[in-house]
Amino acid sequence: MSEDPPSGSSDEHYAAVAARYEQSAFYDPASSYNRWLIPHVVAALGLEPASRFADLGGGTGAFTAALSEAAGLTTLPSVVEPSPLREQATARGLPGLDEDAATFAGSPGVADWDALLLKEVVHHLSLGAFPEICLGLARRLSAHGRLVTITRPVEPDYPLFSAAKIVWRMNQPPASRYVSALEAAGLEVEEQEHAFRFEIPREEWFTLVRNRFWSTFSAFSDEQLEAGIRELEERYKDPILSFEDRLVFLVAKHAGP
Ligand SMILES: C[S@@+](CC[C@H](N)C(=O)[O-])C[C@H]1O[C@@H](n2cnc3c(N)ncnc32)[C@H](O)[C@@H]1O
Numbered sequence: 001m002s003e004d005p006p007s008g009s010s011d012e013h014y015a016a017v018a019a020r021y022e023q024s025a026f027y028d029p030a031s032s033y034n035r036w037l038i039p040h041v042v043a044a045l046g047l048e049p050a051s052r053f054a055d056l057g058g059g060t061g062a063f064t065a066a067l068s069e070a071a072g073l074t075t076l077p078s079v080v081e082p083s084p085l086r087e088q089a090t091a092r093g094l095p096g097l098d099e100d101a102a103t104f105a106g107s108p109g110v111a112d113w114d115a116l117l118l119k120e121v122v123h124h125l126s127l128g129a130f131p132e133i134c135l136g137l138a139r140r141l142s143a144h145g146r147l148v149t150i151t152r153p154v155e156p157d158y159p160l161f162s163a164a165k166i167v168w169r170m171n172q173p174p175a176s177r178y179v180s181a182l183e184a185a186g187l188e189v190e191e192q193e194h195a196f197r198f199e200i201p202r203e204e205w206f207t208l209v210r211n212r213f214w215s216t217f218s219a220f221s222d223e224q225l226e227a228g229i230r231e232l233e234e235r236y237k238d239p240i241l242s243f244e245d246r247l248v249f250l251v252a253k254h255a256g257p
Pocket of ligand 1: 010011014027056057058059060063080081082083085099100101102118119120121124125
């Protein structure tokens with residue numbers, strides 16, 4: 001497995017998809033998927049009204065804002081986001097930090113956050129740099145604070161064409177690699193899995209793939225995506241695709257005495 005971040009700039013990918021980012025059910029804060037997910041994330045982060053919360057790689061801030069509203073936060077959460085998606089977060093009125101996770105982790109604060117979230121972000125970080133990032137985030141976490149990493153399995157249930165499955169696997173380290181780095185930073189980690197069943201019209205899924213709604217698909221040219229979609233048309237004849245989104249939550253907190 002490569003210790004390097006995935007090839008290509010993720011900033012470029014997110015700049016390209018910025019205008020339609022929240023159109024998919026995965027990133028539309030009002031979708032039934034996100035209405036199911038939000039309480040799980042609020043609980044994992046242990047959010048209370050007074051929590052000081054930063055969403056690292058928080059994208060457009062839509063999910064951040066929904067968490068804030070669900071938890072009744074009295075201080076606005078910060079969105080730490082290196083790509084142009086950050087402008088949508090600041091347009092929502094959320095404080096935006098133009099930093100990547102490593103820069104944020106390396107900043108001098110101590111115990112200045114109660115809740116830190118890395119949702120669907122760690123696959124963009126270099127595994128080689130992750131232990132140092134964990135050390136910095138552990139330093140910034142308050143005594144009872146939580147750092148929650150949300151990632152996905154190496155072998156997901158999605159209807160992916162063969163080449164996309166390979167790209168997914170290459171870019172998706174197993175959760176155990178993150179657990180060991182979190183533990184080495186002095187945190188204790190609870191691993192949870194939460195699954196949501198999607199029932200989605202075939203054509204809708206193909207449109208998401210064509211729109212490169214995940215960075216996985218930005219590895220492919222338009223022609224390659226069309227070939228991949230033809231492969232999926234052959235494999236899935238049912239007009240409705242049914243699959244599980246399995247999310248792995250790593251809930252880390254300072255180890256007790
Ligand atoms: C799949 S999106 C998830 C966005 C948001 N967390 C959500 O769940 O809606 C991945 C996000 O990670 C951000 N990202 C990529 N590399 C990053 C890095 N090194 N540090 C922090 N964020 C990063 C991207 O710009 C993008 O906003």
